[in-house]
Amino acid sequence: MISLENKIILITGASSGIGAACARIFAGTGAKLILAARRLERLQQLVETLHVTSLQIHLLQLDVCDRAAVESAISTLPPSWSDIDILINNAGLSRGLDKLHEANFQDWEEMIDTNVKGLLYLTRYIVPGMVSRGRGHVVNLGSIAGHQTYPGGNVYCATKAAVRAISEGLKQDLLGTPVRVTSVDPGMVETEFSDVRFHGDTERAKKVYQGVTPLTPEDIADVIFFCVTRSPHVNINEVVLMPVDQASATLVNRRT
Template sequence: MISIQDQIVLITGASSGIGAACARVFAQAGAKLILVARRQERLEQIAEELGHSSVHLLALDVCDRSAVESTLEKLPEPWSAIDILINNAGLSRGLNKFQEGDFQDWEEMIDTNLKGLLYLTRYIVPGMISRGKGHIVNLGSTAGHYTYPNGNVYCATKAAVRVISEGLKQDLLGTPVRVSSVDPGLVETEFSQVRFRGDGDRAKKVYQGLTPLTPADVADVILFCVTRPLHVNVSEVLLMPTDQAGSMLFNRQT
């Protein structure tokens, strides 16, 4: 196990869910945190909760390539040498048959789940290579392994995250920069609230009758990946609740 004390960790989607949980566990491990999300107020709440002196907040839409580029270029010197990038920002919109899909939903998922990840990674990885160290963690999903009905485009974006992680690892071969894809199943976060556009009753049904993963469960796995000895690369982790076996197989207690 290696220490990440004083390493600079950039976390996207840090205002809630898995991103906020990562902020908590990495702060406890002594890392310096760059927390990225669109909601400045939520970021400030997380920073206050952490009570952690080494936190830099960036209110940023990762889908905006020019904003990503200019924001990263303007990072103050103490924050510019990013050691660990956690590409956590992502979402799902709707649960429709392909032929009934909403174009705006598709574009939002592709922009956030793919383009945002691509932009951050493209701008940060060259610095990691030049410094001779770094780790990229991409948040995928079991949806990228097991397509489910009405999940078409969301599943496609998460399958793409898995392929991008594999391709990035191949392109970085010969450098010390490591790449991990962490692909969780059912995690109780705001995910279903976002998917169903605030329909709380429908969102609750997703988790009824079983014990889902928590954001902290996933954050612990991410911390495990980045604290392995430098000769060890955890390329892919597929994790699910004990009550889940695939995208559509659940043990629900009624």
């Protein structure tokens, strides 16, 4: 098991959900955390709960969709924070559950820009340093939606299929280096995901998890922690995990 003491871990989408859960689990390991998100105030609130020193935390207010902002954020990191050991590409979202021929163009743009292009930007600006230093690990947050398409999922499923392909391609491109690549692909996880998908319709979002015991953000963070702490010669390529109440993207056992 690899020690994370003083390892530098960058987590995108760290202000809530799986990203915040990752921050909590890694804060107790002695790692140094770069927490990135659009909502700086949410990051600051999270830090107050982590019981870490200021030397262990560096906050980035960052929209991963903005390539120039990503380049600037990574290139201007203080020297003591620039040698990133682990990148957790967690920032992502779903918008809408409409039929493709009836969907909102802006929803498509937001999902593609965040889930695919944002992940690519962070990877492109960080991985060269990992290669030159001879160490590193990229963890991409995928989804069961990248394996199985479901009605209304069209473009969201396409973006997560892209994450899966990017992860596989990156692993192949890094062959011959010690840099590891992992895709963690959950099923139903109770986060702000459905609130965001349904544009703040909380009642509709609640029905997604009704009668089901979904995964929690902590469940996913625990799996990510396992993947990044394996021996250096071990690469966990892909993890697909779902709650016991879910058998596929569309088969869910709901208790009344």
